[in-house]
Amino acid sequence: MLNRKVLSALGGLLAAVPAFAYESSYNLPHGVTQISEEVRGLHMQIFWICVVIAVAVFGVMIYSIVTFRKSKGAVADQTLLHSTKVEVIWTVIPVAILIFMAVPAAKTLVKMEDTRNAELSVKVTGYQWKWQYEYLGKGVSFYSTLDTDSNYARQTGSGIDPNTVKDYLLNVDNPMVVPVDTKVRLLLTGNDVIHSWWVPDFAVKKDAIPGFINEAWFKAEKVGRYTGQCAELCGRDHGFMPIVVTVVSKEDFAKWLAEQQAAAKTATTTAPAAATAAAL
Amino acid sequence: MAHADTHAADHHDHDHKPSGIGRWLFATNHKDIGTMYMVFALIMFFVGGAMALLIRLELFKPGMQFFDPGFYNSLVTSHALVMIFGGVMPAFVGLANWMIPLQIGAPDMALPRMNNYSFWILPFAFTLLISSFFTAGGGPAGGWTLYPPLSLQAGDSFPLTIFAIHMMGASSIMGAINVIVTIMNMRAPGMTLLKLPLFCWTWLITAYLLIAVMPVLAGAVTMLLTDHYFGTSFFNPAGGGDPVMYQHIFWFFGHPEVYILILPAFGVVSEIIPTFSRKPLFGYDAMVYATASIAFLSFIVWAHHMFTVGMPLSGQMFFMMSTMLIAVPTGVKVFNWTTTMWRGSLSFEPPMLFALAFLFLFTIGGFSGLMLAIAPADFQYQDTYFVVAHFHYVLVPGAVFAIMAGVYYWLPKWTGHMYSMSLAKWHFWLSTVSVNILFFPQHFLGLAGMPRRIPDYSTQFTDWNMVSSVGGFIFGFSQILFVVVIWQCVRGGEKATDKVWDGRMDGLEWTVSSPAPYHSFETAPEIH
Numbered sequence: 001m002l003n004r005k006v007l008s009a010l011g012g013l014l015a016a017v018p019a020f021a022y023e024s025s026y027n028l029p030h031g032v033t034q035i036s037e038e039v040r041g042l043h044m045q046i047f048w049i050c051v052v053i054a055v056a057v058f059g060v061m062i063y064s065i066v067t068f069r070k071s072k073g074a075v076a077d078q079t080l081l082h083s084t085k086v087e088v089i090w091t092v093i094p095v096a097i098l099i100f101m102a103v104p105a106a107k108t109l110v111k112m113e114d115t116r117n118a119e120l121s122v123k124v125t126g127y128q129w130k131w132q133y134e135y136l137g138k139g140v141s142f143y144s145t146l147d148t149d150s151n152y153a154r155q156t157g158s159g160i161d162p163n164t165v166k167d168y169l170l171n172v173d174n175p176m177v178v179p180v181d182t183k184v185r186l187l188l189t190g191n192d193v194i195h196s197w198w199v200p201d202f203a204v205k206k207d208a209i210p211g212f213i214n215e216a217w218f219k220a221e222k223v224g225r226y227t228g229q230c231a232e233l234c235g236r237d238h239g240f241m242p243i244v245v246t247v248v249s250k251e252d253f254a255k256w257l258a259e260q261q262a263a264a265k266t267a268t269t270t271a272p273a274a275a276t277a278a279a280l
Numbered sequence: 281m282a283h284a285d286t287h288a289a290d291h292h293d294h295d296h297k298p299s300g301i302g303r304w305l306f307a308t309n310h311k312d313i314g315t316m317y318m319v320f321a322l323i324m325f326f327v328g329g330a331m332a333l334l335i336r337l338e339l340f341k342p343g344m345q346f347f348d349p350g351f352y353n354s355l356v357t358s359h360a361l362v363m364i365f366g367g368v369m370p371a372f373v374g375l376a377n378w379m380i381p382l383q384i385g386a387p388d389m390a391l392p393r394m395n396n397y398s399f400w401i402l403p404f405a406f407t408l409l410i411s412s413f414f415t416a417g418g419g420p421a422g423g424w425t426l427y428p429p430l431s432l433q434a435g436d437s438f439p440l441t442i443f444a445i446h447m448m449g450a451s452s453i454m455g456a457i458n459v460i461v462t463i464m465n466m467r468a469p470g471m472t473l474l475k476l477p478l479f480c481w482t483w484l485i486t487a488y489l490l491i492a493v494m495p496v497l498a499g500a501v502t503m504l505l506t507d508h509y510f511g512t513s514f515f516n517p518a519g520g521g522d523p524v525m526y527q528h529i530f531w532f533f534g535h536p537e538v539y540i541l542i543l544p545a546f547g548v549v550s551e552i553i554p555t556f557s558r559k560p561l562f563g564y565d566a567m568v569y570a571t572a573s574i575a576f577l578s579f580i581v582w583a584h585h586m587f588t589v590g591m592p593l594s595g596q597m598f599f600m601m602s603t604m605l606i607a608v609p610t611g612v613k614v615f616n617w618t619t620t621m622w623r624g625s626l627s628f629e630p631p632m633l634f635a636l637a638f639l640f641l642f643t644i645g646g647f648s649g650l651m652l653a654i655a656p657a658d659f660q661y662q663d664t665y666f667v668v669a670h671f672h673y674v675l676v677p678g679a680v681f682a683i684m685a686g687v688y689y690w691l692p693k694w695t696g697h698m699y700s701m702s703l704a705k706w707h708f709w710l711s712t713v714s715v716n717i718l719f720f721p722q723h724f725l726g727l728a729g730m731p732r733r734i735p736d737y738s739t740q741f742t743d744w745n746m747v748s749s750v751g752g753f754i755f756g757f758s759q760i761l762f763v764v765v766i767w768q769c770v771r772g773g774e775k776a777t778d779k780v781w782d783g784r785m786d787g788l789e790w791t792v793s794s795p796a797p798y799h800s801f802e803t804a805p806e807i808h
């Protein structure tokens with residue numbers, strides 16, 4: 001059973017080489033933001049540039065290995081020592097390719113850093129080992145922790161098969177909720193150590209550093225559930241503080257926000273009431 | 281050659297080679313010290329490799345089967361420290377000790393007693409590091425980069441790790457001084473700098489890099505130490521410190537360190553490819569200048585390790601562009617090696633096989649490095665298995681394969697015996713196939729979204745992790761063959777000629793007997 005799995009995996013490795021460029025389980029996701037699509041474009045562009053160079057360089061290497069063999073009677077050409085001309089050529093061509101590549105990369109980078117005109121600001125704080133989301137100016141704030149099922153299964157020697165757990169390690173109790181087609185600005189910081197907030201589908205990865213506030217933004221264009229993980233080693237349970245963002249329609253978001261605000265209000269009003277009751 | 285043989289034979293008699301344990305404890309001979317460095321590195325490769333196999337064991341399937349996540353983090357941290365500071369660096373220092381005097385026509389290294397200290401510090405440093413596993417709180421678990429504030433949360437392992445790093449640094453600086461002084465002062469008459477073998481050139485530049493950056497690392501970790509125990513707040517935000525400053529200082533060391541690990545590998549490969557292509561190295565001058573350019577650029581690219589920390593846009597632009605530039609001199613090197621083979625007369629002895637694998641697989645690591653330079657895309661790659669795949673491609677089939685190529689190239693010169701070519705070829709094929717099964721799928725894992733340094737993963741990553749682990753175990757156990765080949769070669773075997781290989785042997789090391797005489801060149805050879 002194990003052998004078959006390994007064999008099929010090895011087969012998959014071979015099959016994956018041509019499929020590499022397209023299959024999303026081997027490749028970056030297209031994502032659901034304009035930026036994530038652009039980033040994927042850059043990634044594929046530089047990938048194909050590398051492939052073309054690889055074909056040329058590896059081609060010459062393989063040709064040499066096959067053709068210029070001593071066992072086939074090849075005699076070394078002792079005059080081929082240096083050539084300023086070719087050195088200049090293979091310096092200038094890569095420089096040109098790099099400039100060709102740097103221009104679109106710089107453009108995307110500028111866009112990624114432009115956090116102006118955000119319609120919603122959420123402060124994200126990394127803790128060992130959970131996330132806190134504060135909707136600035138909305139009076140809504142909550143923690144987001146690994147869900148109970150994953151947490152039971154992930155204990156060392158739990159004996160629970162992770163395949164039986166829904167969204168193993170990529171599920172939380174309280175996901176972050178944002179409206180679709182809305183520019184959301186994130187203000188990231190860390191409470192204890194450095195964490196990094198990463199959701200591949202938004203192409204956002206930014207460190208959450210104690211004493212710093214970092215900015216990032218995304219504008220999700222599709223309703224859905226998007227997951228990510230903490231991407232900076234942050235201690236024992238670094239692998240167990242996932243990120244789940246639920247993108248909902250603007251109406252659903254308004255409804256969700258109202259519910260949260262109402263819940264927050266009852267929490268604050270009942271708490272003092274309970275305290276008075278206890279004092280009496 | 282007959283003359284050299286008799287010379288070597290009677291050499292043996294008045295060589296007053298010290299005997300017993302004292303020969304090693306008080307060693308001042310560059311060959312003895314070189315041998316100790318190589319043996320130490322080999323042991324450390326197995327220690328670090330065992331840690332890697334434990335990591336791959338835990339990652340074979342999702343779920344935490346064996347370890348506590350904290351112990352897993354200690355494995356990840358120590359694996360890196362052991363491999364970098366205990367494996368690759370000492371292995372190259374060992375090669376330098378053995379080969380630099382032989383290649384420049386000198387009797388020994390310039391500073392033999394310091395050479396002894398620089399080696400004997402290492403076993404103590406690594407005893408400290410590994411003993412930290414048995415302290416309260418376990419081994420260092422904050423990653424080899426020791427980023428604060430996380431690294432400041434460590435238990436009693438912390439001072440042990442810091443002192444171990446201080447000691448390794450002192451050792452490296454002494455080794456580097458020795459290399460520089462030897463190459464600058466002890467070259468045979470007529471050996472101008474631009475006649476220096478490339479292995480010596482790359483080591484000379486590496487030695488300058490070491491002297492430039494090891495003190496920076498020492499400073500950074502000392503500040504961590506005072507933050508932890510003496511109430512300073514260099515990096516502690518609670519006291520007004522700046523954790524990002526640590527990363528800048530660390531990577532100002534860390535990026536040149538990457539080239540410290542790879543430049544000597546370039547040197548080894550630049551020796552081997554011409555030999556077995558039976559043609560001089562193409563573009564020697566360009567190779568030297570490319571090495572120097574890489575070294576220079578290595579000082580101005582450090583923050584590409586930190587694109588996600590939130591640098592200003594202009595900073596990100598600068599580090600993206602400067603990083604992309606490194607592809608140019610690196611490309612020059614690859615093109616020159618390729619052209620060296622062009623219209624050559626190639627044969628495929630084990631050192632050449634490893635050098636060729638280096639050429640292909642290091643280049644793959646170079647390509648992923650170029651991809652990582654693209655800052656917007658780097659946000660997706662940073663701290664994922666894509667990065668793990670990248671640096672393992674440049675360090676394992678890159679640096680480590682170059683070390684193995686160098687060992688297979690010079691081993692007959694060291695021992696005086698040929699080794700089993702067929703066993704060495706088995707070692708080569710097993711290593712080369714399995715290293716790709718091990719690391720290539722990690723590119724897919726990273727792109728599909730698996731972060732690095734996690735002890736457990738979501739079930740969608742299972743298949744590639746299994747493949748990678750299988751490759752890891754094959755690769756790890758294949759290295760036993762390497763030890764067998766070396767052991768047999770030390771014990772005996774067909775007698776090696778002075779020239780050893782049927783190839784183009786330009787270096788001075790091939791003019792002395794095999795094994796090389798205890799004191800390499802008592803009278804300096806003339807270089808024309």
Ligand SMILES: [Cu+2]
Nearest residue numbers: 195196230234
């Ligand atoms: Cu974290």
